[in-house]
Amino acid sequence: MEQDLSPPTKTLPFQFTGNAVEYFKIWIVNICLSIITLGIYSAWAKVRTKRYFYSNTLLDNTSFEYTGNPVAIVKGRLIAVAFLGASSLAQRLYPEIAFVFTVILLIAFPWLLVRTMRFNARNSSYRNLRFNFTGTAIGAAKVYIGIALLVGLTVGLLFPFFMQRTKKFIAENSAYGTTTFDFAALVKSFYAIYLKVFAAIALLGIVGSVIFFQLSHSAMKTGAAIGLLVWIPVVLVFVVLISPYLRTSLQNLVWNNISIAGNRMQSSLTFGRVAWISISNIFAVILSVGLLAPWAKIRWTRYRIQNLSLISNVALDNFVAAELQQVSAMGEEIVDMFDFDIAL
Amino acid sequence: MTALDAYFYDGKTSNRHPAYLHLQSSGELVVNWCDTEIRHSLESVKFSSRLGNTRRLVYFLDGSQCEIADNDALDAFLAQHQPQASALAHKLESKVIYAGAALIITAVAVWATIAYGVPALARSVAFALPANTERALGDRVMKTLDGFLFFPSKLPELRQKELKAKFAQMVVNTKPGAGYVLELRESKKIGANALALPSGIVVMTDEMVQLAKHDEELVAVLAHELGHLEYRHGLRHALQSSGVALVIAAVVGDIASTSAIAAALPTVLLEAKYSRAFEIEADKYALQYLKTNNIPLKRFADILSRMQDKHSDNDSTGFLSSHPATKERIQAFLNDRSTGSNAN
Numbered sequence: 173m174e175q176d177l178s179p180p181t182k183t184l185p186f187q188f189t190g191n192a193v194e195y196f197k198i199w200i201v202n203i204c205l206s207i208i209t210l211g212i213y214s215a216w217a218k219v220r221t222k223r224y225f226y227s228n229t230l231l232d233n234t235s236f237e238y239t240g241n242p243v244a245i246v247k248g249r250l251i252a253v254a255f256l257g258a259s260s261l262a263q264r265l266y267p268e269i270a271f272v273f274t275v276i277l278l279i280a281f282p283w284l285l286v287r288t289m290r291f292n293a294r295n296s297s298y299r300n301l302r303f304n305f306t307g308t309a310i311g312a313a314k315v316y317i318g319i320a321l322l323v324g325l326t327v328g329l330l331f332p333f334f335m336q337r338t339k340k341f342i343a344e345n346s347a348y349g350t351t352t353f354d355f356a357a358l359v360k361s362f363y364a365i366y367l368k369v370f371a372a373i374a375l376l377g378i379v380g381s382v383i384f385f386q387l388s389h390s391a392m393k394t395g396a397a398i399g400l401l402v403w404i405p406v407v408l409v410f411v412v413l414i415s416p417y418l419r420t421s422l423q424n425l426v427w428n429n430i431s432i433a434g435n436r437m438q439s440s441l442t443f444g445r446v447a448w449i450s451i452s453n454i455f456a457v458i459l460s461v462g463l464l465a466p467w468a469k470i471r472w473t474r475y476r477i478q479n480l481s482l483i484s485n486v487a488l489d490n491f492v493a494a495e496l497q498q499v500s501a502m503g504e505e506i507v508d509m510f511d512f513d514i515a516l
Numbered sequence: 517m518t519a520l521d522a523y524f525y526d527g528k529t530s531n532r533h534p535a536y537l538h539l540q541s542s543g544e545l546v547v548n549w550c551d552t553e554i555r556h557s558l559e560s561v562k563f564s565s566r567l568g569n570t571r572r573l574v575y576f577l578d579g580s581q582c583e584i585a586d587n588d589a590l591d592a593f594l595a596q597h598q599p600q601a602s603a604l605a606h607k608l609e610s611k612v613i614y615a616g617a618a619l620i621i622t623a624v625a626v627w628a629t630i631a632y633g634v635p636a637l638a639r640s641v642a643f644a645l646p647a648n649t650e651r652a653l654g655d656r657v658m659k660t661l662d663g664f665l666f667f668p669s670k671l672p673e674l675r676q677k678e679l680k681a682k683f684a685q686m687v688v689n690t691k692p693g694a695g696y697v698l699e700l701r702e703s704k705k706i707g708a709n710a711l712a713l714p715s716g717i718v719v720m721t722d723e724m725v726q727l728a729k730h731d732e733e734l735v736a737v738l739a740h741e742l743g744h745l746e747y748r749h750g751l752r753h754a755l756q757s758s759g760v761a762l763v764i765a766a767v768v769g770d771i772a773s774t775s776a777i778a779a780a781l782p783t784v785l786l787e788a789k790y791s792r793a794f795e796i797e798a799d800k801y802a803l804q805y806l807k808t809n810n811i812p813l814k815r816f817a818d819i820l821s822r823m824q825d826k827h828s829d830n831d832s833t834g835f836l837s838s839h840p841a842t843k844e845r846i847q848a849f850l851n852d853r854s855t856g857s858n859a860n
Contacts, residue, residue: 201614204617299530300581349529
């Protein structure tokens with residue numbers, strides 16, 4: 173008797189159930205309490221915000237969970253502040269030895285990155301099973317320092333390669349329970365995206381400069397006025413076209429190539445929607461003096477999550493927990509202060 | 517006794533079991549899933565705090581977990597058996613009135629920081645920094661301006677020397693090492709004008725020199741510019757603008773690209789307010805200078821009103837716009853009777 177051995181595939185959409193009014197109240201109370209407590213509450217605020225977004229993300233009718241501990245975050249922040257304070261004090265008092273701090277930071281940087289990713293992963297769970305991150309500092313140094321240096325040496329030619337390696341490093345070292353994720357996006361796919369973007373930026377630069385010189389020769393007006401006249405549209409084109417394109421195509425490329433134990437992710441963002449949401453979000457936030465920022469964040473998250481699904485061919489029941497230790501939030505907080513983006 | 521619908525997760529695998537929870541009068545929490553029944557004493561069980569309408573989790577000592585979607589049922593269930601202890605944050609976040617209060621407190625705090633906190637901080641930082649901090653900044657500005665706004669002065673050599681000597685005389689009593697100098701430039705674009713650059717250079721246009729009917733009028737203008745330098749307005753302005761951007765970014769926070777752009781806008785709006793405060797401060801300095809040097813205060817009023825006549829017929833959005841209404845400033849000088857003998 174001939175039977176189809178591969179189990180039937182099932183598409184499980186991610187759902188996002190957060191809503192703007194509810195989040196607005198959480199957001200404003202968070203800010204207010206952080207102000208009143210002179211910033212101390214902000215660690216709790218950070219955890220509540222993360223919890224809100226995790227818990228409102230559902231897959232197969234189960235929500236994700238964020239378990240970060242605010243006290244760990246406060247400790248991490250204290251260490252980060254102490255380090256930054258010491259380094260700026262040294263710069264003032266003993267400029268000769270201030271470079272030591274830079275060297276320490278440079279050496280510690282890969283380690284901090286890995287700690288950050290581990291902190292975030294281990295404090296994320298789904299179905300009472302934690303995620304994990306197993307990347308090493310050496311592995312991070314190879315990508316974030318080694319390849320980054322090569323990017324500099326080749327005046328950016330290797331940048332798409334660098335991007336592919338960073339995403340690969342994050343994805344392949346991430347695990348759900350004991351099962352690691354796989355990452356299949358090829359370097360050439362990254363080049364395909366960035367070549368278009370580089371070409372568009374170059375074209376924009378050339379057109380802008382040509383018009384700029386034409387105008388500044390024909391009309392004897394001040395450079396500043398013409399500069400604004402030309403460069404405002406250039407920046408606008410960038411915001412309206414290039415940046416949403418990059419966002420859409422990178423997000424889709426990365427997520428469509430992530431899989432775990434034969435379950436594939438699928439992301440179907442479209443350029444038009446991403447452009448519309450990001451531009452209208454910018455205007456909404458500006459015109460509302462920031463009050464619509466929570467709405468904008470919910471709206472963007474909802475769009476991103478609702479367009480993500482898991483194409484599953486095995487039941488989600490058989491992932492197994494790993495033995496994990498707790499991680500301190502020091503890396504997270506230092507990396508946060510330097511505003512380094514390590515998201516996928 | 518009502519039972520609560522839940523999912524049960526054992527914490528060792530990603531297996532999910534439909535379950536239900538109920539509380540016995542003995543104070544035991546009973547979890548039923550498949551054919552299993554487990555009893556936990558209520559004290560050994562932890563509940564996740566309520567956050568919006570997100571799913572709640574019940575944590576058991578052995579690391580297993582229940583997920584409950586019906587928040588209100590769980591809260592009612594808990595209310596019967598243990599007083600709500602840690603739901604304060606949720607109480608604040610869920611009531612419109614608390615959110616409204618938080619909004620008002622936040623708005624007042626942000627406004628107070630921007631209107632008073634940032635200027636006060638910028639002031640103490642600016643005075644704490646060594647005098648040469650601004651030099652590089654000012655030198656760069658001068659180079660840029662010399663390119664397209666300023667041209668070499670066409671005043672007779674002798675007249676230039678005379679004015680510079682007069683200025684050198686004026687700064688004798690300022691801190692040593694400040695390095696204040698007067699530069700004369702011709703500028704058809706900005707007309708009769710004078711400005712102070714952060715590096716300690718005061719630029720006065722030929723047009724301004726020609727507009728004056730008495731050298732004491734020029735001294736009055738130079739005293740005003742000297743006020744800008746002595747109060748370090750250039751550096752304070754730069755510090756204040758970045759301070760405001762920081763405050764706004766801290767509040768609006770983490771939708772990185774959007775908030776960065778949105779944060780820039782209020783800075784532009786505040787520019788005018790901040791500059792007005794500086795003009796008033798510089799006017800006070802000039803007033804004091806004129807008094808101590810027995811120069812009639814009406815000299816400053818005279819040159820101001822002549823400048824206003826001159827500027828109003830070509831360019832109303834230029835230099836004068838950042839100044840407080842010129843009429844008020846003129847009045848301030850004409851009305852000052854505190855040292856009556858000089859005012860005539």
